[in-house]
Structure formats: C-alpha cells, structure tokens
Amino acid sequence: MLSRVVSGGVFGVDAYRVDVEVDVARGLPSFSVVGLPDGAVKESRDRVRAAIKNSGFAFPQYRVTVNLAPADVKKEGAAFDLPVALALLAADPDAAFSPDKTLLVAGELSLDGRVRPIKGALVLAAKARELGLAGVILPAENCAEASLVRGIDIYKASSLAQVVTDIKGGLLPLYEEGPKKVEEDCFSTDFAEVKGQGHAKRALEVAAAGGHNLLMVGPPGSGKTMLARRVTTILPKMGWEESVESSCIYSVAGLLTSERPYIYERPFRAPHHSVSDAGLVGGGVSPKPGEVTLAHNGVLFLDELPEFKRKVLELLRQPLEDGVVTIARASGSALFPARVMLVGAMNPCPCGYLGDERVHCTCSPTAVERYRSRISGPLLDRFDIRVEVGAVRYDELSSSADNETPSSTMRARVELARGIQSERFTSRGFFTNARMEPADIRKFCRLDASSSALLEHAMEVMHLSARGYTRTLKVARTIADLGGSKGVGREHLLEALQLRGPLGEDGNL
Ligand SMILES: Nc1ncnc2c1ncn2[C@@H]1O[C@H](COP(=O)(O)OP(=O)(O)OP(=O)(O)O)[C@@H](O)[C@H]1O
Ligand SMILES: [Mg+2]
Numbered sequence: 001m002l003s004r005v006v007s008g009g010v011f012g013v014d015a016y017r018v019d020v021e022v023d024v025a026r027g028l029p030s031f032s033v034v035g036l037p038d039g040a041v042k043e044s045r046d047r048v049r050a051a052i053k054n055s056g057f058a059f060p061q062y063r064v065t066v067n068l069a070p071a072d073v074k075k076e077g078a079a080f081d082l083p084v085a086l087a088l089l090a091a092d093p094d095a096a097f098s099p100d101k102t103l104l105v106a107g108e109l110s111l112d113g114r115v116r117p118i119k120g121a122l123v124l125a126a127k128a129r130e131l132g133l134a135g136v137i138l139p140a141e142n143c144a145e146a147s148l149v150r151g152i153d154i155y156k157a158s159s160l161a162q163v164v165t166d167i168k169g170g171l172l173p174l175y176e177e178g179p180k181k182v183e184e185d186c187f188s189t190d191f192a193e194v195k196g197q198g199h200a201k202r203a204l205e206v207a208a209a210g211g212h213n214l215l216m217v218g219p220p221g222s223g224k225t226m227l228a229r230r231v232t233t234i235l236p237k238m239g240w241e242e243s244v245e246s247s248c249i250y251s252v253a254g255l256l257t258s259e260r261p262y263i264y265e266r267p268f269r270a271p272h273h274s275v276s277d278a279g280l281v282g283g284g285v286s287p288k289p290g291e292v293t294l295a296h297n298g299v300l301f302l303d304e305l306p307e308f309k310r311k312v313l314e315l316l317r318q319p320l321e322d323g324v325v326t327i328a329r330a331s332g333s334a335l336f337p338a339r340v341m342l343v344g345a346m347n348p349c350p351c352g353y354l355g356d357e358r359v360h361c362t363c364s365p366t367a368v369e370r371y372r373s374r375i376s377g378p379l380l381d382r383f384d385i386r387v388e389v390g391a392v393r394y395d396e397l398s399s400s401a402d403n404e405t406p407s408s409t410m411r412a413r414v415e416l417a418r419g420i421q422s423e424r425f426t427s428r429g430f431f432t433n434a435r436m437e438p439a440d441i442r443k444f445c446r447l448d449a450s451s452s453a454l455l456e457h458a459m460e461v462m463h464l465s466a467r468g469y470t471r472t473l474k475v476a477r478t479i480a481d482l483g484g485s486k487g488v489g490r491e492h493l494l495e496a497l498q499l500r501g502p503l504g505e506d507g508n509l
Contacts, residue, residue, distance in 0.1 A: 003091040006104050007083035008127050009075050010120035012287055012327075012334030013248050015127035017104075019069040020080060022087035027063035033084075035068030038076040038286075047078070047109050048085045055113035055161040060092045074331055076286050079118040082107030082137070085160055086167075097168045103155070104128040105137045113160040117141035122251035122262075125149040137163065143175035144261035145251055148244055187233045192406040193226075196396035200227055203387040203499055205410050208234045209417035210478030211432030213320070213342040213382055215305070218389030219359070220352045224345040227389065228301045231343055232268045233407035235298070236415045242297045245337060249296055253289050267298035273307035281315045287327040287334040292319050295340040305346040306374040313379055316342075320382050323435075344383060346375075356391065384434060384471045385499045417481040433478045438470065445473040451490045458497050472496045 002023050008015045031045050052059050066084055068075045083105040090098050099105070106124050108116040121142035126149050128136045135153030138146055146154050155172040157163045166172045191201060200216060204227060207214040216224045238246070247262040256262065271280060271291040282290035292300055302308060319325045323339035348354040349368045354361040363371075418432070424444065425431035436444065447455065459469060473488070476496035480488045 001091050001093050003087045003098065004101065005083040005087040005090070005099050006101060006133065007080055007106050008104055008124045009073065009079075010077070010123055010252050011073075011332065012336060013123060013252050013289065013293075015120060015123040016073065017127065017131060018073075018075060018080070020083040020087050020105075021067040021069060022084065022091040023065045023067075024060050024062045024088070024091040024093070025065070029061045029063065031064045031066075033066045033068070035066075035071040036074045037068060037080075038074060040078050041068070041075050041080055044078060044081045044084060044109075047081050047111060048088065050111040051081070051109040051113040051160050052085055052089065054111060055159065055164075057089060057161075057164070058092075058094075060088065062092075064088060064091075074286065077119065078108035078116075079106040079120075079124075081109035082115055082139075082157060082160070082163070085109060086163065089164060097164065099167055100134075102134040103137050104131075104133050104135075105157075107137070107139045107157050109160060115139045115157040115159055115163070119254035120252040121146045122148055122256070123248050125152060125154065126248070128152055137172065141258045144177070144258050145247065145256045147175060147177065148247055148262050187230075187407065189230050190233060190407045191227075191230050191410060192402070192404040194223055194230065195399065195404065196392045197223055197227065197389060200387050200389045201405070201410070203385050204231060205234060205414060206475065206478055206482065206495075206499065207231075207341065207343075207385050208410075209414045209482050210384075210421070210475065211341055211434040212384035212475060212478065213344075213434070214385040214387065215344040215346070215380070215383040216387055216389045217346055217348050219356050219391055220347060222389045222391050224389050225303055228299075228303065228343045228345055229268070229270075230407060231299050231301075231341070232266045234410040234414050235266050235341070236411070236418045238264055238266055238297065246297050249289055249293055249337065253294065255294075267295050268301065269295040269298070270301040270303060273302075273304050273309075275308070275312060277312055277315055280312055281319060281325050281338075282334075282336050283327055285329070286331075287329060287336070289336050290325070292316060292338045292340060293325060293336040296337045297339065298341070299343055300340040301343045301345075303345050305344040306371050308374075310374050310376065314376060317378055317382070342382065355388075358391065381467055381471075384475055387499060413482060416484070417478065420481045420484075433474050433481070436474055436477070441470055441473050441477075445477050445488050447473075447488060447493070448490075451488070451493050454490060454493060455497075462497070462500070464500075468500065472500060475499055 005020045007018045007020050009018050086099050089095050110116050117139045121138050122145045125136050125146035129152045137155045137157050140156045140158050143154050143156050154175040156175050243264050250256050269291045280290050281292055319338040325336040325338045327334045349363040350371050351362050353359040476488045476492040479492040479495050
C-alpha cells in the first residue's frame with residue numbers, strides 16, 4: 001500500500017517541498033530510503049524503526065521503500081523522521097488512519113518516540129503558506145518561531161504516539177499563542193558609560209545614521225571595543241519585515257529557541273579573528289549562513305582587524321558591496337542576505353602606540369608596514385569613516401559627573417536622520433546614504449561653489465581618490481541629514497573630510 005506525507009527541506013534561507021512517499025509491499029522485510037538522502041536521512045531508518053516500536057506500534061513486517069521526491073535534490077538533516085514514520089504507519093495495510101495531505105510535517109524523532117526540535121521551522125512554515133497548505137505539524141519547541149508566519153495553522157508535535165492518536169481522533173493540538181508581543185529593546189550597555197571620546201561617539205552616530213562602515217584606530221585600552229559593543233544601542237529599532245528576515249536566518253542556523261523564538265533586536269556579531277572562510281561568509285556542502293549573514297540588519301564587528309587572515313577578509317569584499325552572499329553548489333546557488341554595518345577596530349602598529357603622545361612606539365617601519373599590509377587597500381576603502389580613538393584623559397575617566405550623552409538621545413537623532421533617508425529613497429526599501437549610486441550622489445549631494453572649491457582643494461592636499469571623493473560626499477549627506485539640513489553645506493563637508501580619519505588612501509597614517 002502506498003501513502004504520502006508532505007514535508008520540506010531547507011536550502012540556504014529558503015525551503016522547498018518534499019513529498020515523502022512510502023510503499024509497503026509483500027516480500028522479505030526490508031527498509032530502504034531513496035531520493036538522494038544524506039547520511040542523517042539514511043540514519044533516520046534506525047531512528048524511525050526504534051521510535052515506532054517504542055511508541056507502542058508494530059513495525060510493518062514487509063518490504064518498505066521510502067522515496068523523498070523530487071529525487072534530484074540532495075536531502076539532509078533529521079527533519080524527515082516524523083513524516084517518514086507517519087507515512088510508514090499509514091501505509092501499513094492494518095493501520096486505520098491517513099495523514100492530512102494539506103499539512104506539512106517535519107520533526108526529528110528520538111529513539112523513544114519523542115519529537116525533537118529542527119532547524120528552519122520558520123522557513124518551512126513560510127513555504128507551507130506559499131504552497132497554499134492549510135497548516136504545519138512541527139516539534140513543540142519550534143511552534144513559537146513558526147508563529148511568526150501569519151495565516152497558517154500550526155500544530156504541536158510532542159511525540160509520535162501523540163501525533164498518531166491526535167490525527168486518528170481529528171484533534172491535533174493547535175498552537176494558538178501567536179507571536180509574542182515584541183518587547184522594547186532593553187540593552188545592558190549604554191554609551192553614557194564611555195567617558196570622553198566625543199569625536200569617536202560622533203563618528204559612530206554618523207555611521208549609524210547613514211549605515212556607513214566604520215574603522216576605529218587607536219592605542220590599547222582606549223575604548224575601541226567598548227564603543228563598538230554599544231553601536232546596536234543607537235541603531236534604529238528593527239521593523240517587522242527586518243525582524244522576519246533575520247529570524248529566518250537564525251531559524252535555518254538553528255539559533256532560535258523557544259525562549260527567544262525570533263530576532264527583534266539588531267544582531268551584533270563579533271567573530272574571533274581565527275574565524276574560517278566558511279565561518280565568516282558561509283559555506284559547506286549544503287550551504288550554511290556565516291557570520292556576515294547572521295549580522296544581516298545589524299553590526300558585524302571585526303576586532304583586531306589585522307589579526308584576521310587576509311584571505312578571509314578579502315571574501316568580505318563582494319558581500320559588503322552587494323549586501324548578499326552567493327554560494328554556488330552543484331545543486332544550485334544559495335543566496336544569503338548580508339546587509340551589515342561593518343565596524344572594525346585596530347591598533348595603529350604592532351605595539352599599539354604609534355602616534356601616541358605618552359608612550360614611545362617601539363615598532364620598526366617595516367613592522368608597521370607589514371602590520372598594515374594585512375588589510376588590503378580595497379577592503380580599507382569600504383570603510384566610509386575612519387576615526388582615531390586616542391587614549392582617554394585622566395580627568396575625563398575619573399570624573400564622576402553624569403554628563404555623557406546616553407544611547408537613547410543618540411538613537412533618537414539617528415532615527416530622525418534615517419526617517420529623512422527613507423523618505424528620500426521611498427521606492428527602494430531599506431536604503432541608506434551609504435548605498436547611494438553615482439546618480440544619487442549627483443542628485444542629492446549637490447555642492448555650492450565654495451564647497452565645491454573646498455573639496456577640490458582637499459582632493460589635492462589629501463590625495464583623495466575618486467572613491468574617497470564619493471565617500472566623503474555620502475558621509476557629508478548623512479551629516480546634513482543629522483542636522484536636518486536640506487542641502488549639503490560647507491560645514492557638513494568639512495566634518496566629513498575630518499571623519500576620513502587617520503588612514504590615508506594608501507593606508508598610511
Ligand atoms: N572612554 C572610556 N570610558 C570608560 N572606560 C574606558 C574607556 N576606555 C577604556 N575604558 C576601560 O578600559 C577597558 C578596555 O577598553 P577596550 O577593551 O575597549 O580597549 P581597546 O581600545 O579595545 O583596546 P585594545 O586595542 O587592546 O583592544 C574597558 O573595558 C573599560 O573598562
Ligand atoms: Mg579591543
């Protein structure tokens with residue numbers, strides 16, 4: 001007898017439909033799985049057999065063939081356990097039940113028949129809705145994340161025995177809690193804790209307002225890491241669509257839990273400098289998201305930038321430009337979103353004190369050169385803002401006065417500037433000044449005669465490249481937006497030139 005259960009597989013951050021077909025025929029008892037299963041799917045035979053027996057059902061003593069259709073796509077993971085078990089029980093001539101074909105089923109089974117959580121439940125639920133199915137049966141732990149998808153019924157599966165009993169009785173338990181109310185962001189850190197560093201804070205505010213990448217250069221202990229860790233506290237609150245996008249990524253990466261079923265705070269990812277290629281940009285036989293994708297809609301922080309392997313950093317160049325990582329595999333290309341604000345931090349030289357007034361730098365010019373050359377020019381070029389973070393003065397540090405601007409004030413200003421940008425680029429979704437094309441720059445960054453002369457002079461004196469020129473204009477546009485100014489004026493341009501910071505075009509101080 002033949003039976004079929006609808007399920008789904010995950011590829012990249014998308015899901016696709018998989019029909020689990022089971023045929024039970026007379027012959028020597030056997031159990032085979034066809035349809036390009038990977039190791040975990042093949043092993044599912046043993047799990048399914050044990051789970052069926054331990055749930056109090058009889059394993060059919062027939063020739064059992066499981067087909068995962070379409071057969072030309074490689075299936076991976078353990079999420080097919082539950083649909084296979086259900087189809088198998090339904091295919092048994094003695095069984096008196098048939099699973100609903102309008103429900104998508106996914107779940108891993110443990111040997112005792114309990115249903116375990118899976119990766120990608122959210123994208124599977126979204127696919128089910130796209131396919132016009134009535135609902136999904138998902139592991140109980142995954143129901144909260146799946147409830148982000150509206151307009152589809154979500155049924156809880158706790159164990160194989162429960163699911164079978166409930167299908168027979170026509171009473172599957174519906175998950176009705178719906179998405180939890182998105183809580184207000186509550187950060188444990190605040191910019192008010194950082195003493196002094198007004199210049200760096202202003203640079204971070206400008207960067208956050210225009211979505212610009214920012215590099216901080218300074219001696220050890222000046223607060224670079226401390227500043228970077230607070231960037232998300234001033235970024236605009238996440239919108240619903242952004243939240244769903246990020247939650248899908250975390251769902252396929254298996255990073256959502258029933259306590260934290262979706263992402264409503266902008267992600268902050270700070271990978272260690274020993275990170276591998278695949279760890280940073282994603283990869284693997286069946287592609288998995290990397291740090292740059294996990295940081296989508298948020299901040300990717302690369303601390304101690306020159307310590308990263310140069311080859312790994314170079315991989316970031318294309319995603320930073322396009323906002324997406326494409327990983328090509330024989331089975332197709334996976335697209336991972338990667339629109340991030342990149343924040344980098346580094347010392348000016350190996351000992352860290354080059355240019356410091358108080359501590360003498362002990363590095364030879366060749367050592368400094370070698371240190372700097374670990375970051376390529378093109379990557380350096382992607383930092384719109386480069387700011388020097390000097391050592392904090394004693395009086396600033398020891399001051400008990402509570403006069404530092406809190407994150408909430410900075411965030412309010414950033415949100416205003418972002419509001420102006422979303423009006424300006426209405427038709428383009430989440431668009432920021434940092435992503436302006438040459439045509440936009442011509443249109444929105446017009447300079448008057450005196451500013452234009454100033455920029456021309458700066459190009460000569462500062463040896464600005466064409467890229468440096470457009471970058472300065474973009475930053476000036478953001479500064480004008482922060483000031484609520486319609487046009488880009490001389491003072492905005494001057495500040496933008498100042499924010500080009502200590503590193504020149506060639507990476508020299
Ligand atoms: N501006 C500041 N206000 C208050 N505390 C500070 C400030 N700067 C540094 N500190 C203190 O010094 C510690 C070290 O700062 P942080 O790790 O940010 O330095 P860093 O610039 O990243 O140094 P390194 O180059 O060695 O990585 C912080 O945890 C904090 O306690
Ligand atoms: Mg640091």
